[in-house]
Amino acid sequence: MDLALLETPVPVVELDIVERNLRRMQDYCDRAGIALRPHIKTHKIPSLAHRQIELGARGITCQKLGEAEVMADAGIDDILISYPIVGQGKALRLAALARRATMRVSLDNPVALATVSEAGRIGGEIGVLVEFDSGNGRTGVTSVEEVLTLARAARDTDGVRFDGLMNYPVNARTGEILRELLPRLEAEGLKPAIISGGGTPQAFRTHEMAPVTELRVGTYIYNDRMTVAAGHASWEDCAYTVHVTVISRPRPELAIVDAGSKVFSSDPMPAGTGEGHGYFPAYPQAKLAKMSEEHGMVDLSACGERPQIGERLRVIPNHVCPVSNLHDRLAFTKGGVFQGFGAIAARGRSQ
Template sequence: MDLATLETPVPVVDLDIVEANLKRMQAYCDAHGIALRPHIKTHKIPRLALHQVELGARGITCQKLGEAEVMAAAGLDDILISYPLLGAGKAERLAALSRRVRMRVSVDNPVAVATAAEAARQGAEIGLLVEFDSGNGRTGVTSIDGVVELARRIRETPGLRYDGLMNYPVSPRTGEILRELLPRLKAEGLEPAIISGGGTPNAFRTHEMAPVTELRVGTYIYNDRMQVAAGHAGWEDCAFALHVTVISRPEPHRAIIDAGSKTFAADIMPAGPQEGHGYFPDYPGARLEKMSEEHGMVDLSGCDRKPEIGQRLRVIPNHVCPVSNLHDRIAVTRGGAFQEFWDVAARGRSQ
């Protein structure tokens, strides 16, 4: 089967670029004495996760239990769930995982600690990382005293192991907080064995910003338009593209492609919706200005030459992680030639 004959829309991943991206990040971590724990939420494919470990990653990061269950079934071990888990159902599933593989979970509140403790009672010892907020306004303890108190609680809870700290995204503020927090923890006998930081955009500056011992990054495997805008990658480092077809040219300045919101995620660029929902490498002046479910409306007014009906186009998504999650499988290439389809085994695993 030839790549040009694949029915569109289809996500296509260049494995040569993937390999270069993986090796580049592993080399950075090795050079700075940081353990790499890649986040599989971007690709959700066990064989890619296994390859990341083969290249030197310590283990993997998952955001949800469903992802971890898929990865564990494929033979992955040493899994961190970087997300608070709450309730009896989550405790039961976490317990089942802990009996099979080494598990860590991040927490930022006593209820999440209690859920992990219940899982440990049913399964095996579970390591916990206390997540602290450095200004992202998402999950994470927001005070130094709160971090110390939660770490104490973990240490005193049977079946749990206090392993250290977690933060996202790593920033200069992370370093400021740690300079105040680490002496407090050391005085309590709670010096962290792990300081886990995350975020692809500034990944190669991690060692400058904070004393992180472990790096959680996901998007780096594929890269996307946001990573290019952030300066982390160039267009040549983007491994994932959606191949689409022009199905209509109602007006000279407008094309309709066979892909809409069920193919692309709705993420917009930092500058706003005027930048559109993807980048066309062969038509950089084109703008995917709006979408319905199965239609993409492309403004061609910025293009000197314009694609015709029936022409296939490549589109690099703004944010690849949710786009990857929309598709059951990807087409993979090596040397520019189609190889096979790979199932996105953990797609839709949001519980």
Template sequence: MSPTTSDAQLTAPRLPDGLDTPAVVVDLDRVDANVARMQALLDGRGVALRPHAKTHKSPFFARRQLAAGAVGVTVAVLGEAEVLADAGIDDVFVAYPVWAVGAKADRLRDLAGRIRLAVGVDSVEGATQLGRALAGAADLPEVLIELDSGEGRTGTSPGRVVEVARAVADAGLSLRGVFTHGGHAYRGPDRVLGAAGDERDRLAEALDALHAADVEVAVVSAGSTPTAVHASARPITEERPGTYVFGDRQQAHLGGSDPATLALAVAATVVSTAVDGGCVLDAGAKALAKDKPGWLEGHGAVPDLPGAVITAVYDHHAVVRLPEGTSPPRVGDVVAVVPNHACPVVNLTDELVLARDGEVVEILPVAARGRTS
């Protein structure tokens, strides 16, 4: 899994015949290989795996991860946690600074009464409000404090972690640990190792501050697919990668996915060859999403068309530029597109076509599709 991967190395899952395109196809053999590989890697380092379900949004895949040895599941929002809890998955961490008011407060109370629940906070205000929302509840979630390790999104600083920890205690809640997300690894292949180091460093600084204040925590959690391989060492006790389960074009270039075991592709039909030097597919932004990092050209890779670049996506069109001198495919041909980012692709579709060796095994509804709160 080298950060110097090129599109020429990407292999898409084999597509079943007769698909109504666009369709999102998932190769189960490749999924199982990806799940086993990450579990074995972290087991070998003595680091727990709590995979993020925002990628697959499905109890079906969460159960596979748990069966392989994951200690629990991570989600981004309460809606994902509710879907998993309804399916019998009973250990969930909401890795997000939930502002617990109104319906969210009621939903938190309900979830905490049904499963082992943990939630994130990154401020005194967030911890205080969480305590207010859950006052009098028989069952309470545990809390992890989020640290900003360089992404500049959410998370407090190591210098303020003790203040937040005291607010958690004052709110009558139990502090399980600290966590971070090295999201700045996504800024380019040359940023991955630095982001992994930042995760370890910020978490270690937070631990030092907590220990100095006589505050002990059990869990030190980091999370991102490209950094998991590099960051999983002391003081980290848990990793929360998500995209590794399917892989995508971005992860292959960042070194987070094996380009030979990418498990998800969007099946698309060539609907036009009228464009000069290219073709148009029926999988546009509403199938492929619009994620396009600045360091990666195009909106996805088309391994069936070597050298092709998806130069533009509209709602239902993807414009493909082909290398000069290349004959375009025929109208009606079906090709596999490896999307830049698998997570939004899954959330855009109602169902996944599960396959083995190019044969349909099952049509799986995306159980938590659209659950964004």
């Protein structure tokens, strides 16, 4: 089918760029002596996870049990969930996963440890990575003493095994913390088998920042406006674009496209890195300034050339991961030629 005949809005993924992005990251990891464990929250598609493993990835990372279930159903048998799992229902689901895959979970508190212990006692031993915070202000313990306490607890708890440490995103502070922490752990016989770090924007500097042994990166498979702004990638490395149509031109400086926040999500760019909700390669000065659910308001005031009603536009989203999560399927292309649709099998699996 001619790509121009696909109804819009439609996400389109160029597989030649995906392949290049995957190989580039795998090559980096191989050269740096770091194991690659891609985060599938970006694509949520089992065939792409399998390709990552074929190219050398050690296993995958998921954020939620629901994503891990989809990937295990597709035959992937080595999974890290980089998110604390809390509650009895979740313990039973984690136990079921542990029966059919090597499972690891990161956590930062004793309640999550108790959940993983329950799962491990039912389904088979589960590896624990203790998460520490290096300034993100999200999950992760905030002192070396707390890491030690949780590591000891993991060592002494049934159903789990202390496997190491987890941090996101890796930065200079990660290195400082590890320099203090590692001798303390080793002194107690708790040398981490795995130090798992993550984040695409600084991925190629990981080896300079901290002695990470495994890298969890997600966005690198597609790239987006944020990874371009961070200097990780160029526009030519962006594999995922949303094709939209101009449906109205109410004023000379305004175009309305057939996609709003239900297509693009609403993630803004980090302060100082760009305005609006996406980048139009054919109209670099156009700004997706406002969105309602199904309307995108494109400010054309800075554009010389302006798109007409009926014209199709390609948009590179600010942050591609939540955009993936909003669609049931996407179109794959190779060299710009339509190859078929792919189901985004793990989309919406937020539990």
